[in-house]
Amino acid sequence: MEATPRPTSPLRLSRAFWRDERFIQIAVQVLFLALVLWIGSVALRNMFTSLRQQGLALGFDFLNSGAGFDISDALIAYSSSDTFARALQVGLLNTILVSLLGIVLSTILGIVVGVARLSSNWLVNRMAWVFVEIMRNVPLLVLLVFIYTAFFLKLPRARQAVSVGPVYLSNRGVAIPWGEPTDTWSLYVSVFAGALIAGVLVGFAMRWWQERSGRPRPLVWPSLLTIAIIAAVGWIALPQSPLTLSYPEIAGFNFQGGRVLSPEFMALLIGLVIYTAGFIGEVVRAGIQAVPKGQVEAARALGLTPSRTLRLVVFPQALRLIIPPITNQYLNLTKNSTLAVAIGYPDLFAISGTIINQTGRAVEMIAVVMAVYLILSLLTSLIMNWYNRRVRLVER
Amino acid sequence: MSANTPTVSKTAEALPPPTERYSVVRWLHKNLFSTWYNALLTIVMLALAALLVRGVLEWALAQARWEVITANLRLFMVGQYPVMALWRIWACVALLAFLIGMSWGIWGRMQRGGAIAFGALPFILAIITSDESSRLALIITGVAGVIGYALSWRWGAALQRVSIIGWILYFPILFVLVNGFGAEESVLPTVPTNLWGGLLLTLLLTVVGIAFSFPLGVLLALGRQSKLPVVSWLCVAYIELIRGVPFISVLFMAQLMLPLFLPGVTIDRVVRAMAGVVIFSAAYLAENVRGGLQSIPRGQYEAARALGLSSWKMTLLIILPQALRAVIPILVGQFIALFKDTSLVVIVGLLDLMGIARTVLAQPDFLGLQAEVYTFVAFVYGVFCYLMSAFSQRLEATLHAGR
Numbered sequence: 001m002e003a004t005p006r007p008t009s010p011l012r013l014s015r016a017f018w019r020d021e022r023f024i025q026i027a028v029q030v031l032f033l034a035l036v037l038w039i040g041s042v043a044l045r046n047m048f049t050s051l052r053q054q055g056l057a058l059g060f061d062f063l064n065s066g067a068g069f070d071i072s073d074a075l076i077a078y079s080s081s082d083t084f085a086r087a088l089q090v091g092l093l094n095t096i097l098v099s100l101l102g103i104v105l106s107t108i109l110g111i112v113v114g115v116a117r118l119s120s121n122w123l124v125n126r127m128a129w130v131f132v133e134i135m136r137n138v139p140l141l142v143l144l145v146f147i148y149t150a151f152f153l154k155l156p157r158a159r160q161a162v163s164v165g166p167v168y169l170s171n172r173g174v175a176i177p178w179g180e181p182t183d184t185w186s187l188y189v190s191v192f193a194g195a196l197i198a199g200v201l202v203g204f205a206m207r208w209w210q211e212r213s214g215r216p217r218p219l220v221w222p223s224l225l226t227i228a229i230i231a232a233v234g235w236i237a238l239p240q241s242p243l244t245l246s247y248p249e250i251a252g253f254n255f256q257g258g259r260v261l262s263p264e265f266m267a268l269l270i271g272l273v274i275y276t277a278g279f280i281g282e283v284v285r286a287g288i289q290a291v292p293k294g295q296v297e298a299a300r301a302l303g304l305t306p307s308r309t310l311r312l313v314v315f316p317q318a319l320r321l322i323i324p325p326i327t328n329q330y331l332n333l334t335k336n337s338t339l340a341v342a343i344g345y346p347d348l349f350a351i352s353g354t355i356i357n358q359t360g361r362a363v364e365m366i367a368v369v370m371a372v373y374l375i376l377s378l379l380t381s382l383i384m385n386w387y388n389r390r391v392r393l394v395e396r
Numbered sequence: 397m398s399a400n401t402p403t404v405s406k407t408a409e410a411l412p413p414p415t416e417r418y419s420v421v422r423w424l425h426k427n428l429f430s431t432w433y434n435a436l437l438t439i440v441m442l443a444l445a446a447l448l449v450r451g452v453l454e455w456a457l458a459q460a461r462w463e464v465i466t467a468n469l470r471l472f473m474v475g476q477y478p479v480m481a482l483w484r485i486w487a488c489v490a491l492l493a494f495l496i497g498m499s500w501g502i503w504g505r506m507q508r509g510g511a512i513a514f515g516a517l518p519f520i521l522a523i524i525t526s527d528e529s530s531r532l533a534l535i536i537t538g539v540a541g542v543i544g545y546a547l548s549w550r551w552g553a554a555l556q557r558v559s560i561i562g563w564i565l566y567f568p569i570l571f572v573l574v575n576g577f578g579a580e581e582s583v584l585p586t587v588p589t590n591l592w593g594g595l596l597l598t599l600l601l602t603v604v605g606i607a608f609s610f611p612l613g614v615l616l617a618l619g620r621q622s623k624l625p626v627v628s629w630l631c632v633a634y635i636e637l638i639r640g641v642p643f644i645s646v647l648f649m650a651q652l653m654l655p656l657f658l659p660g661v662t663i664d665r666v667v668r669a670m671a672g673v674v675i676f677s678a679a680y681l682a683e684n685v686r687g688g689l690q691s692i693p694r695g696q697y698e699a700a701r702a703l704g705l706s707s708w709k710m711t712l713l714i715i716l717p718q719a720l721r722a723v724i725p726i727l728v729g730q731f732i733a734l735f736k737d738t739s740l741v742v743i744v745g746l747l748d749l750m751g752i753a754r755t756v757l758a759q760p761d762f763l764g765l766q767a768e769v770y771t772f773v774a775f776v777y778g779v780f781c782y783l784m785s786a787f788s789q790r791l792e793a794t795l796h797a798g799r
Contacts, residue, residue, distance in 0.1 A: 029626040036630060043657040050659045121434050122427035123441045137781035138774045139736040141750060146774065150767035335642035342743055349644065362652040366645060374640040 047363065054360070062359055063088070069354055071346045073262050084355055091351035092372065098265070098347065099334040099376070102272040106333060107326070109273060110280025117285045128281065135278025141339055144271040148343040152263035158254050166247050168255065174266050178259035179243035188234060188242035195230035199223040264345035268337065276333045280326060287322035288314060319391050327384035331377050338373075348372060455767075464762040465772050471756060472772070475593015475747050484573045484584070485596065486533040490540040493518065495566060497544030498559045502552050507790070515541050567607060574600065589666040593747035595776060597666070601738040601748065605673040606731055612674065613681025614720075618711065620682065621689055631682070638679035644740050647672040651744045669741045677734050684726045688719035721795065728788035732781050739777070749773055 017023050051058065063085040070080045075093045078086060116128035135143075153171055156162065161170035168175040203223035210217040235241060248258030291314050299309040338349040352365040429435040465472070474485055500511050518538035522531045548555045574592070576584035592600065619631035638646065650672030654663055663671075692715055700710040720727070742750040753769045756762060762769075 025624055029624050032624075032630070033626050046659050047653070047656040050656045120427070120430065121437055121441075123438050123445070127441060127445060133782075134778070137778040137785075139739040139750075139777055141739045141742070142770055142774045142777060145750075146766070146770040150770055154766075338642040338644045339740070341644070349642065353648075356652070362648075363656070366649050366653065369645050370637075370641045370649075373642055373645065374637070377640040 051363070056360065058363060060364060062361055062364075067355075067358075069358070071351070072344075073265055073346055084359075087351050087355070088348065088368070091346055091348035094340075094346055095334075095337055095348040095376075098268055098272065098337045098340070098345075101269060102276065102333050102337065103330050105269070105273045106276035106280055106329075109277035110326075110329075111284050113277055113281030114284025114288065117281060118288060132278045132281050135275050136282075140271065140275045140336055141342055143275055144267060144339055144343055147271050148263065148267035152267050155263075158250060161250060161255075166258075168248055168250070171263065172254060173260045173262045175248035175255045175258050175260045177245050177247045178257075180246045181243055182240050184238045184240045185242040188238060191234035191238075192231055195227045195234070198230055199227035202226045262345070264340070264343050267343055268340050268345045268347075271339075272333055272336060275336070276329055279329050279332075283322055283325045283329065284318075286325075287318040290321050291317045316391070323384065323388045323391060327381060327388070330380050330384065334376055334380060335373060456771075460768050460771075461762075461765055462768060464756065464765045464768050467762075468752075468756045468759075471752050472594050472749065472776075474596045475752055476591045477593065477596065478587060478591065481576070481585070481587055482529075483533075484576070486537070488570050488573050490533070490537045491566065491569065493537045493541035494544040495559065495562050497541035497546075498548045498555060498562070501545045501548030502556055502559060503794075504790070511545065515545065567603065570603070589664050592666060594752045595749050597741075597746065597748045598735075598738050601666075601670060601673055601741065602731070602735045604670045605677050605734050605738070608670075608674045609677035609681055609734075610727075612678040614685050614716070616678060616682035617685035617689060620686055635679045635682050638676060639683070643672075643676050643737055644743055646676045647740060647744050650675065665744070665746060669744060669746055673734065673738060673741075676737075677730070680730055680733075681727065684723050684730055685719065687726065688721075688723035689715065691722050692719055724795065725788050725792045728784060728791070732784050735780060735784070736777065749776060 018027075048058075064083050066081055067084050067087045068080050069087070071078055071087060071090050073094060074090045075097065076090060078090050113128050113131060116124050117132065119125050119128070152173075155169050155171045158168075158170045158172045161168040161172075161175070163169075166177045200223065203219060206217050206219050206222050210219070246257040248255045248260070250256075254260075295313055295317065296309055299313040300306075304312065337347055340347040341350040341353055344350070349369055352369050356362050356365050428438045470479075474482065477485065497515070500507075500514070504511065515538065518534045518541065522534035522538065525531050525534065548559070573584070574587070574596070575589075576586045578584060578586065616631050616635060619627050620635065622628045622631070647669060650668045651665070654668050654671060696714055696718065697710065700714040705713065738748060739750045741748050742754065745751075747755065750773060753773050757766060757769055
């Protein structure tokens with residue numbers, strides 16, 4: 001695709017215009033564009049004709065009509081008399097919830113797995129290897145359906161729920177203790193925000209001190225301590241504690257109190273987390289292994305302790321290699337959360353599937369779903385790219 | 397190359413360091429009990445592993461009702477493919493065994509142990525199986541593999557071209573045999589795609605996905621690298637759009653919107669799913685191929701130009717072979733992902749391996765055996781993925797050895 005060196009002007013004059021490189025380039029592009037536009041317009045025209053035959057006109061007005069179906073897990077108030085648009089919001093929030101929780105948990109588990117793969121302990125090493133191989137060689141769908149049908153739905157009924165401490169496992173889901181906000185909750189939120197600000201300020205102050213004195217000062221611990229102290233003092237000082245813990249209890253066929261996480265949600269979250277952790281584990285392992293051995297040896301020779309070597313020398317360098325592939329894994333996790341439809345968790349995709357079934361508005365709903373996932377992907381990439389710019393090697 | 401290098405360099409090469417030899421106790425100490433926390437970790441992990449292994453073994457050997465698999469094995473393998481036409485599938489399998497045997501004899505002579513294990517597999521299965529016709533078919537398959545291996549062992553180099561042509565021809569033959577043509581009473585009556593199912597459908601989706609998305613992906617990658625702005629923008633738009641949305645939404649689009657785009661033609665469900673797989677996979681392959689294209693040094697382009705090659709010749713003869721060779725392991729990884737992703741067609745209602753699993757679980761005799769059925773399905777997927785990745789590692793090693 002290199003342009004050939006252009007002949008000098010007298011030669012060019014004698015050459016027919018259709019053999020001129022510039023003309024060919026423009027002609028090819030015009031032809032290509034015309035072809036793409038032609039195919040697109042034929043497809044669109046066909047689509048409009050067949051939609052007209054089915055008596056459907058494109059448009060998003062139907063989103064304002066009543067949905068008429070129930071959603072089991074909703075983070076915001078929703079009933080079957082609400083609109084389709086509201087149902088989509090519920091789905092979107094569920095998708096975001098699962099994706100965010102999944103990203104955080106799979107990162108933690110993935111780092112553990114990656115470090116375990118590098119462990120000098122043979123047993124730990126092999127077990128991590130087996131875990132990674134299983135996750136990489138089994139389709140996520142099989143894993144999800146297995147966890148859902150062969151584990152969560154096989155749990156005993158609520159009456160005979162298995163209790164692990166205050167947590168109950170049953171085929172109704174996982175019942176966990178949950179804080180119920182009291183009257184002072186909104187006041188406490190502002191106290192906590194104040195604690196966070198104070199913590200950040202302390203962090204900045206410690207850094208300033210470190211830079212002025214030229215000696216290493218603890219940076220993270222003082223700010224965390226500040227936050228903890230203010231938060232604890234606020235909790236105790238308020239006349240009524242802002243949250244009361246409510247424990248789940250078996251009542252009849254169901255649970256009372258606490259919070260019940262549905263089996264669909266738990267199966268989706270666990271499936272996504274362990275699947276993605278297998279891949280993140282490999283990314284982390286590759287990143288750490290890519291740091292030259294000489295770096296570790298040099299750090300040890302300078303007298304750094306093993307933990308400091310890891311924290312100050314190995315990890316920052318590994319991070320640079322880890323961030324781009326881990327971003328891909330985050331994007332995959334978000335997109336894979338659409339598999340919720342296979343186990344009946346009402347994420348955005350599952351709800352738009354229901355809407356398609358009810359209204360026949362396939363074109364609009366597919367467009368909405370694709371647009372939303374594109375935006376989510378774009379947002380994730382933007383955040384990760386910003387982070388990547390911060391950690392990458394600054395070259396002269 | 398080796399003829400030019402002086403022989404001295406060979407003898408002067410450093411010997412490999414002596415391997416450390418350990419007694420069992422030393423090995424245990426070094427790998428499991430080197431420090432107190434390592435020892436603690438080992439004990440905790442050992443307890444965990446023992447619990448896990450014991451639980452799994454107890455379930456698999458004593459509690460699990462594997463008859464759900466054995467009773468439905470044909471369903472899992474080929475779905476509702478008519479029994480009368482099963483010989484066509486077996487013919488494909490035997491031909492595949494022949495080609496694998498031949499290729500193994502030509503390129504994989506070093507891995508004799510693997511060849512023996514692989515060659516013995518059909519015979520072992522033939523002994524295990526209780527069905528007379530499958531036993532015969534398995535023996536034919538095994539013999540075909542052995543003949544292929546023996547032929548190439550004798551006339552290895554001469555058969556190289558034959559086996560490459562054989563592989564290229566295999567895929568059209570596969571389709572003609574599986575699909576058939578003509579009316580009921582002809583030799584190969586057409587088997588409608590709604591009867592294709594099980595592992596057969598999963599593999600067909602994978603093969604079609606690879607065969608069509610690979611060239612499309614290469615074209616997209618070349619388009620993206622193109623100097624022509626319109627071409628490269630359109631390619632970038634396609635690649636980024638597809639990579640930004642979930643696979644299942646592309647499958648849905650292919651299922652629901654293709655019939656709207658092409659109203660006159662009726663495209664059947666399997667073909668629509670295949671189209672979805674190709675559309676999706678091409679975008680990812682394009683990015684992988686682009687990685688390869690970017691690894692080609694500028695000098696290669698300049699040298700090709702200096703030799704007077706046209707753009708097309710330069711791309712086909714100089715750039716692409718090197719670029720693709722550089723990314724073979726990544727491409728195989730992508731193919732494995734594609735194979736795993738085909739399981740999603742169950743959501744649009746096809747009866748692939750996962751879909752068959754669902755229908756089997758709905759049989760009144762086998763209610764509530766999800767664990768057995770999905771373990772089996774996971775095992776089948778796992779075996780195929782493992783074979784593919786093992787093959788890719790071998791290939792990588794061979795290619796590196798050539799450098």
